[in-house]
Amino acid sequence: AQSVTQLDSHVSVSEGTPVLLRCNYSSSYSPSLFWYVQHPNKGLQLLLKYTSAATLVKGINGFEAEFKKSETSFHLTKPSAHMSDAAEYFCVVRPYSSASKIIFGSGTRLSIRP
Amino acid sequence: GAVVSQHPSRVICKSGTSVKIECRSLDFQATTMFWYRQFPKQSLMLMATSNEGSKATYEQGVEKDKFLINHASLTLSTLTVTSAHPEDSSFYICSRGTSREADTQYFGPGTRLTVL
Numbered sequence: 067a068q069s070v071t072q073l074d075s076h077v078s079v080s081e082g083t084p085v086l087l088r089c090n091y092s093s094s095y096s097p098s099l100f101w102y103v104q105h106p107n108k109g110l111q112l113l114l115k116y117t118s119a120a121t122l123v124k125g126i127n128g129f130e131a132e133f134k135k136s137e138t139s140f141h142l143t144k145p146s147a148h149m150s151d152a153a154e155y156f157c158v159v160r161p162y163s164s165a166s167k168i169i170f171g172s173g174t175r176l177s178i179r180p
Numbered sequence: 181g182a183v184v185s186q187h188p189s190r191v192i193c194k195s196g197t198s199v200k201i202e203c204r205s206l207d208f209q210a211t212t213m214f215w216y217r218q219f220p221k222q223s224l225m226l227m228a229t230s231n232e233g234s235k236a237t238y239e240q241g242v243e244k245d246k247f248l249i250n251h252a253s254l255t256l257s258t259l260t261v262t263s264a265h266p267e268d269s270s271f272y273i274c275s276r277g278t279s280r281e282a283d284t285q286y287f288g289p290g291t292r293l294t295v296l
Binding site: 100102107108109110111112115156158167168170171172173 | 186214275284
């Protein structure tokens with residue numbers, strides 16, 4: 067069965083320090099992987115996606131993620147956190163075997179300390 | 181700019197009434213759209229897949245008679261919560277993909293439903 071696990075429900079960092087949001091997936095096939103961000107009471111915005119091209123994916127707002135097949139991971143990073151990065155982040159997997167149905171992780175709330 | 185819109189953004193209704201939520205694809209004719217529900221501090225749960233010109237496909241545990249989905253055109257899908265109860269209060273979000281990026285979903289801004 068396909069699944070995605072976000073290892074931390076809440077991450078708190080100081081402004082200007084690196085951000086690491088962890089995501090592990092389980093998929094029988096080569097999956098597509100995504101990170102979305104959701105600000106309070108808003109819809110989801112696509113940050114970046116991996117679709118079997120380059121394993122290091124660069125997204126918007128300085129975020130990037132690295133696909134590591136051996137570790138079944140797709141962790142999201144940013145070198146320097148900004149106050150505006152405070153939001154909920156979702157790791158999402160689309161199994162190759164599915165048409166467009168996607169599976170959401172439980173989410174990680176990112177807080178930024180001044 | 182936004183490629184998916186939802187209306188209304190926020191609705192409050194009395195228990196027992198029905199509420200219709202609209203989801204529009206602004207720049208793409210979407211044969212398939214998706215409806216999700218999100219409870220506070222939880223992830224999104226897929227409710228159903230809306231198919232233009234045919235019946236929606238509901239996920240296990242979602243009552244099709246309670247959550248009526250109509251996808252009458254290639255740019256509009258509607259979700260009607262019938263005989264709403266307080267436990268139906270939630271954040272409802274729709275999404276659609278694209279033909280070029282079939283695996284990428286673009287989400288609407290969501291509708292906050294509160295049932296009193």
